[in-house]
Amino acid sequence: MINVLLVGAPNSGKSALFNRLTGLKHKVANYPGITIDVGSGSLTSNPQVTLWDFPGTYSLSPVSGEERIAIAGLRSALHDSQDALVAMVLDATRLEKGLTYCLQVAREAAQAGKSFVVLLNMMDLIESDSLELDVSGLGTALGVSIYPVSARTAKGIAAVEQALQTGDQNVAPWADTPDALIRGTAQQIGKRFTPKGDLLVRRQALIDQWLLGTVSGGFAFVIIMTLFFQAIFTWAAPLMDGVEAVVIAIGSIMTSVMPEGFLADFVGDAIFGGLGAFLVFVPLVFILTLIIGALEDSGYLARAALICHRPLSLFGLSGKSFVPLLSGVACAIPAIYAARTMSSMQERLLTYVAIPLMPCSARLPVYALLIAILIPNETALGGLIGWQGLAMSAIYFFGISTALLVAAVVNRMGDRDRSGGPFILELPAYRLPASRTIFSAALNRAGHFVRKAGSAIFAVTVVVWFFGYFPNGGEDLSSSWLASIGRFIEPVFSPLGLDWRYGVAIIASFLAREVFVGTLGTIFGIESADADLVPLADQITASGLTVASGAALVVFFTIALQCVSTVALLAREANSARFAVTLMTGYLVLAWVAAFVVYNLAAALLS
Amino acid sequence: MSIPTQPSASTSLWCLAVGESREIVSIEGAKADSAAQRLVDIGFREGQRVTCLMRPGFGAPRVYAVGGATYSLDQQTAICVIVSEESRT
Numbered sequence: 001m002i003n004v005l006l007v008g009a010p011n012s013g014k015s016a017l018f019n020r021l022t023g024l025k026h027k028v029a030n031y032p033g034i035t036i037d038v039g040s041g042s043l044t045s046n047p048q049v050t051l052w053d054f055p056g057t058y059s060l061s062p063v064s065g066e067e068r069i070a071i072a073g074l075r076s077a078l079h080d081s082q083d084a085l086v087a088m089v090l091d092a093t094r095l096e097k098g099l100t101y102c103l104q105v106a107r108e109a110a111q112a113g114k115s116f117v118v119l120l121n122m123m124d125l126i127e128s129d130s131l132e133l134d135v136s137g138l139g140t141a142l143g144v145s146i147y148p149v150s151a152r153t154a155k156g157i158a159a160v161e162q163a164l165q166t167g168d169q170n171v172a173p174w175a176d177t178p179d180a181l182i183r184g185t186a187q188q189i190g191k192r193f194t195p196k197g198d199l200l201v202r203r204q205a206l207i208d209q210w211l212l213g214t215v216s217g218g219f220a221f222v223i224i225m226t227l228f229f230q231a232i233f234t235w236a237a238p239l240m241d242g243v244e245a246v247v248i249a250i251g252s253i254m255t256s257v258m259p260e261g262f263l264a265d266f267v268g269d270a271i272f273g274g275l276g277a278f279l280v281f282v283p284l285v286f287i288l289t290l291i292i293g294a295l296e297d298s299g300y301l302a303r304a305a306l307i308c309h310r311p312l313s314l315f316g317l318s319g320k321s322f323v324p325l326l327s328g329v330a331c332a333i334p335a336i337y338a339a340r341t342m343s344s345m346q347e348r349l350l351t352y353v354a355i356p357l358m359p360c361s362a363r364l365p366v367y368a369l370l371i372a373i374l375i376p377n378e379t380a381l382g383g384l385i386g387w388q389g390l391a392m393s394a395i396y397f398f399g400i401s402t403a404l405l406v407a408a409v410v411n412r413m414g415d416r417d418r419s420g421g422p423f424i425l426e427l428p429a430y431r432l433p434a435s436r437t438i439f440s441a442a443l444n445r446a447g448h449f450v451r452k453a454g455s456a457i458f459a460v461t462v463v464v465w466f467f468g469y470f471p472n473g474g475e476d477l478s479s480s481w482l483a484s485i486g487r488f489i490e491p492v493f494s495p496l497g498l499d500w501r502y503g504v505a506i507i508a509s510f511l512a513r514e515v516f517v518g519t520l521g522t523i524f525g526i527e528s529a530d531a532d533l534v535p536l537a538d539q540i541t542a543s544g545l546t547v548a549s550g551a552a553l554v555v556f557f558t559i560a561l562q563c564v565s566t567v568a569l570l571a572r573e574a575n576s577a578r579f580a581v582t583l584m585t586g587y588l589v590l591a592w593v594a595a596f597v598v599y600n601l602a603a604a605l606l607s
Numbered sequence: 608m609s610i611p612t613q614p615s616a617s618t619s620l621w622c623l624a625v626g627e628s629r630e631i632v633s634i635e636g637a638k639a640d641s642a643a644q645r646l647v648d649i650g651f652r653e654g655q656r657v658t659c660l661m662r663p664g665f666g667a668p669r670v671y672a673v674g675g676a677t678y679s680l681d682q683q684t685a686i687c688v689i690v691s692e693e694s695r696t
Contacts, residue, residue: 058648058649061644061648063644093675096673096676097649097676187650187654190675201660201677205672205677209661212663214663217663302679306670306679307663309667309668319668319679422641422642422681422683423679423683424645424679426649426677426678426679
């Protein structure tokens with residue numbers, strides 16, 4: 001058994017190489033600090049070789065939580081593993097940035113008696129731009145074996161696989177070299193071997209002139225973000241319609257071949273009414289992840305962080321909060337992990353405060369359902385802009401604004417240095433997004449969404465259906481056990497204009513927000529037994545949900561922190577259960593109060 | 608935002624015009640030791656040549672090329688990187 005410790009500077013292509021060598025699908029993106037945990041996998045060509053993918057860092061002196069974890073993990077692995085080989089990934093196009101870390105790790109590996117090799121990644125870019133790099137000379141200067149490779153094109157992969165399997169590479173000759181000499185030597189080697197010419201930097205600067213220009217940069221940012229939010233809803237619509245048609249078709253076939261009674265009611269109302277109503281929204285999560293992946297991989301997200309630095313600093317945040325906040329649009333969990341790259345604990349805590357308010361994908365089904373009920377499915381400007389898409393953008397804008405305002409208030413309340421931490425961010429080279437990688441990541445994310453929420457939704461819909469079906473066999477929902485429970489909690493939600501059915505769905509959604517849709521699907525499925533498997537939005541519209549109550553529901557779901565996983569992770573990452581519980585309680589109270597205000601305002605305006 | 612009064616802004620990285628290239632003299636007055644350490648780690652070292660690539664408006668962080676890589680630094684960080692007076696564009 002050989003353990004290969006894959007290390008390197010941020011954005012040097014480590015995870016892409018890891019995925020290429022193991023066939024796994026770790027999150028990969030063109031943004032520094034994307035690896036947030038140590039991942040492992042076996043070499044495809046030899047399961048006896050295990051690869052460990054460590055988060056990237058620029059030196060052995062950590063400045064962020066993520067780097068502290070990475071370095072502590074690496075040192076532990078170096079001294080604990082019996083048969084370990086260190087594979088340092090260097091970006092051939094940006095050689096200098098990784099050399100100090102390379103020599104520092106080579107020294108520690110040598111002190112631990114471990115072999116050390118260098119994998120010189122991104123050689124495809126060196127070759128495509130006809131740049132000159134003396135690979136063997138670099139290997140000689142570093143005193144170790146060096147393997148030119150491209151994770152994107154797979155060129156050189158076979159030689160790397162062979163090298164990792166032998167495990168008997170050289171121990172680097174830096175065991176007794178002091179740190180000052182290591183840094184000086186790294187600088188000298190960098191100067192000597194960095195490919196001549198600044199073609200890559202000049203090409204990047206040309207695009208930056210547009211995307212970071214004072215006027216054009218702001219304009220480009222607004223256009224890209226508008227397209228992003230429009231696309232989530234507009235592009236996903238045909239896919240959602242397709243899934244809905246399939247769910248209804250299968251449900252109709254299944255229930256038609258079953259004898260009338262308990263089983264047919266259960267399959268129709270609980271399975272296809274509850275779980276089916278949730279599945280319709282899976283394409284939304286897929287599209288959302290796909291677009292965020294494309295933005296990350298293109299290199300644009302780092303520029304967006306730069307553009308947002310000044311505006312975010314007005315709220316006590318920084319440009320480095322941008323990627324965690326945008327990740328929060330997909331899911332709060334990776335967003336909280338992404339905040340580990342922030343070196344300032346104060347900024348990180350403030351980012352944690354803002355993340356739960358970002359309009360995550362779990363809220364998406366709730367918003368999509370409420371929009372379908374409240375906003376007509378019509379378009380303007382020759383079909384270019386849909387009113388429902390615009391409404392979705394407005395809800396997202398409301399969620400993001402709330403997140404920033406709350407962060408600003410908390411920042412003002414806290415006794416902290418408001419000048420913020422230093423902002424130092426590497427801008428990766430622009431490149432065309434690797435379609436296969438981002439497509440695969442989006443599929444994984446959608447699959448995870450189904451697995452994570454699906455089991456909870458199934459359990460809840462079964463329970464809800466059971467209580468709604470008995471004691472009268474589904475004949476009258478208003479006299480069911482579920483109605484009795486709902487009426488007990490109705491006083492909490494009646495000030496928002498919501499009856500017991502929505503109260504039950506809101507209570508159920510504390511397990512996972514998506515459960516709200518499934519629960520309503522089950523309740524309305526039982527209620528409208530004659531019109532079985534009619535889309536949920538149509539059934540709710542027919543039931544007479546008012547616009548004011550619909551708006552109150554949107555506001556409640558925008559602010560309430562109902563995700564148990566998020567609360568648990570916040571407690572762990574902030575190292576404070578009190579912080580997480582306070583956040584959850586505060587957001588619940590704020591959500592109810594804001595929903596109450598919106599309901600009464602809307603009711604007064606529309607009366 | 609609090610800006611260190613030392614070192615003089617006239618010799619700091621923040622003052623470079625787009626396309627201007629200078630040699631780094633020292634890293635001074637960094638607000639946090641970790642920031643100075645990180646600057647050195649990524650290549651902002653004494654004797655290294657650095658070029659200003661972009662100066663986005665509204666006080667946004669500026670873009671610099673050093674050692675074949677590109678970095679964005681905000682004002683309070685860039686002002687701590689002292690560069691030589693001579694210019695080579």
